[in-house]
Amino acid sequence: NFRCRSAFKLLEIDDKFRLLQPGYTVVDCGAAPGAWSQVAVQRVNSGVTDPELPRGMVVGIDLLNIPPLDGAHFLSNCDVTDPATHAKLLELLPHGKAHVILSDMAPNASGFREMDHEKLITMCLSLIDLAEKILQPQGSLLCKYWDGILAHKLQETLSSVFSSVRTLKPDSSRKDSAERYFLARMYRRPIK
Numbered sequence: 641n642f643r644c645r646s647a648f649k650l651l652e653i654d655d656k657f658r659l660l661q662p663g664y665t666v667v668d669c670g671a672a673p674g675a676w677s678q679v680a681v682q683r684v685n686s687g688v689t690d691p692e693l694p695r696g697m698v699v700g701i702d703l704l705n706i707p708p709l710d711g712a713h714f715l716s717n718c719d720v721t722d723p724a725t726h727a728k729l730l731e732l733l734p735h736g737k738a739h740v741i742l743s744d745m746a747p748n749a750s751g752f753r754e755m756d757h758e759k760l761i762t763m764c765l766s767l768i769d770l771a772e773k774i775l776q777p778q779g780s781l782l783c784k785y786w787d788g789i790l791a792h793k794l795q796e797t798l799s800s801v802f803s804s805v806r807t808l809k810p811d812s813s814r815k816d817s818a819e820r821y822f823l824a825r826m827y828r829r830p831i832k
């Protein structure tokens with residue numbers, strides 16, 4: 641029983657790309673009400689449903705309250721783009737590192753498509769700053785965006801720090817929505 645239908649999008653993506661392995665540490669951005677975290681807990685074995693497999697960790701973050709879930713740590717009422725949240729994460733994560741960053745974040749839609757698109761792209765770009773602080777080398781980032789003129793810019797920026805970047809439109813995502821996901825894999829540190 642998932643808290644929200646969005647779970648099926650992550651299940652579909654993970655069945656295909658095997659992002660979430662037992663033992664992995666996952667940060668779920670925009671986690672409320674917690675359906676993606678439910679999927680992540682199962683897949684990384686952070687609730688230890690299989691004692692034979694390595695135990696992973698799931699940390700969910702949201703501006704809203706996230707109801708408790710076995711196997712997950714939640715940072716409720718926290719802004720993913722706030723450096724204070726990054727500091728909390730660094731304390732929580734083993735060695736301060738995660739294997740995977742997930743983001744299903746979305747701003748409150750204003751109804752103005754271009755404006756909502758730009759807001760969400762800005763939020764996605766901030767995930768690249770977060771990655772620099774907490775993502776393991778070779779780690780992955782999966783982020784939702786709304787398609788539009790700046791998608792290209794986000795893709796380019798992701799490609800500058802990830803070796804592989806692709807666009808996904810899961811079958812379980814409504815055909816008539818602008819919703820897409822970037823799957824960025826094989827993180828490498830930015831060259832400075």
Ligand code: SAM
Pocket residue numbers: 643644646647669670671672673674675676677701702703704718719720721744745746747748
């Ligand atoms: N993946 C979730 C699930 O499966 O239950 C659904 C996520 S919902 C589509 C988007 C969430 O992003 C909202 O709960 C919203 O509060 C959150 N959000 C938006 N901006 C945020 C921010 N700056 N920091 C943290 N969460 C944010």
